[in-house]
Amino acid sequence: MAEKEKIAILGAGLMGHGLAQIFAVNGHEVSITDISDDILKKAVENVRKNLDFLAKNGIGREEDIGPAIGRIKTTTSMKEAVSDAGFVIEAVSEKLDLKQKLFAEAEDYCSSETILATNTSVISITEIAAMCKIKERVVGTHFWNPPYLIPLVEVVPGKETTPYVVDKTYELMKSVGKHPVKVKKDVPGFVGNRLQHALWREAISIVDQGIADAKTVDEVISNSFGIRLPVLGPLETADMVGLDLTLQIHDYILKYIESSPGPAPILKEKVARGELGFKTGRGFQEWDNEKMEASRRKLLEHLIRWNKEHL
Numbered sequence: 667m668a669e670k671e672k673i674a675i676l677g678a679g680l681m682g683h684g685l686a687q688i689f690a691v692n693g694h695e696v697s698i699t700d701i702s703d704d705i706l707k708k709a710v711e712n713v714r715k716n717l718d719f720l721a722k723n724g725i726g727r728e729e730d731i732g733p734a735i736g737r738i739k740t741t742t743s744m745k746e747a748v749s750d751a752g753f754v755i756e757a758v759s760e761k762l763d764l765k766q767k768l769f770a771e772a773e774d775y776c777s778s779e780t781i782l783a784t785n786t787s788v789i790s791i792t793e794i795a796a797m798c799k800i801k802e803r804v805v806g807t808h809f810w811n812p813p814y815l816i817p818l819v820e821v822v823p824g825k826e827t828t829p830y831v832v833d834k835t836y837e838l839m840k841s842v843g844k845h846p847v848k849v850k851k852d853v854p855g856f857v858g859n860r861l862q863h864a865l866w867r868e869a870i871s872i873v874d875q876g877i878a879d880a881k882t883v884d885e886v887i888s889n890s891f892g893i894r895l896p897v898l899g900p901l902e903t904a905d906m907v908g909l910d911l912t913l914q915i916h917d918y919i920l921k922y923i924e925s926s927p928g929p930a931p932i933l934k935e936k937v938a939r940g941e942l943g944f945k946t947g948r949g950f951q952e953w954d955n956e957k958m959e960a961s962r963r964k965l966l967e968h969l970i971r972w973n974k975e976h977l
């Protein structure tokens with residue numbers, strides 16, 4: 667069997683450690699780099715905790731955890747991390763200049779064949795590739811948190827990315843059990859975050875206008891079209907109900923739906939007051955430790971159930 671290529675992960679935070687986990691579990695040698703040994707040590711501890719938790723919940727086997735951890739090497743040296751990697755994924759903070767700089771630096775040390783993938787949430791892939799010598803090898807791989815439990819990866823070409831790079835990236839994602847999709851054009855937010863934040867903008871606007879409170883807005887979604895969404899997306903639903911009805915509804919309703927190009931005033935005010943959500947105990951709702959724990963547990967239990975049923 668052909669040897670699996672080595673993966674280098676730049677940035678060992680929330681997403682970076684999860685990405686390292688995915689590839690190590692699937693038999694790839696992985697090197698992760700970050701700015702300090704402490705962060706790297708914590709990242710490997712987090713991978714171990716995740717794998718323990720998953721095994722206890724029936725996903726993966728206890729005996730595979732040690733070997734998977736053994737495939738993860740850590741280093742604060744970019745050169746060491748990328749020099750023999752076939753595929754690099756950057757998951758550093760969401761700052762354009764940092765991502766540009768790190769890719770340009772990675773190019774100094776890796777082979778000209780190495781693919782440089784970015785896990786940016788919304789930034790244009792073309793802009794991230796701007797300082798690279800070989801822009802054709804830069805591609806977006808937008809994972810979702812937690813990346814080992816949410817299957818989707820949006821594979822996004824920059825203006826100069828070759829079809830070969832897109833195809834190879836797509837196949838690699840499939841080979842580690844992800845559900846990749848190819849996005850045709852490099853636009854900020856790609857597909858998933860454009861859809862997600864169109865919904866968040868309306869949800870926030872409904873609260874801002876006093877139409878319903880935050881809990882009610884979320885309750886409406888999770889007890890109505892939210893139940894349908896895992897099996898029927900909006901476009902299949904539109905076909906099912908009929909495009910004539912969809913047209914009539916849009917003709918009447920769209921003018922009333924939020925279309926502001928900037929963040930809602932209520933969101934800016936809350937952030938200015940330090941109401942950041944879980945981080946400070948108050949956001950759109952009040953949060954004490956018990957409520958936050960219940961919310962996190964509810965999400966994890968749902969994702970575990972979903973993975974057991976579908977994968």
Ligand SMILES: NC(=O)c1ccc[n+]([C@@H]2O[C@H](COP(=O)([O-])OP(=O)(O)OC[C@H]3O[C@@H](n4cnc5c(N)ncnc54)[C@H](O)[C@@H]3O)[C@@H](O)[C@H]2O)c1
Pocket residue numbers: 676677678679680681682699700701705756757758759760761764768785786787788808809810811
């Ligand atoms: N958190 C999410 O839900 C999520 C989902 C999808 C995509 N993303 C994207 O993934 C990327 C990482 O997000 P995150 O949530 O893991 O952030 P994070 O803050 O948890 O991790 C970022 C890491 O980058 C490291 N870093 C900063 N400068 C560095 C440098 N010069 N060299 C090496 N490492 C450096 C930081 O030390 C930190 O460990 C961002 O682009 C984000 O938009 C995040």
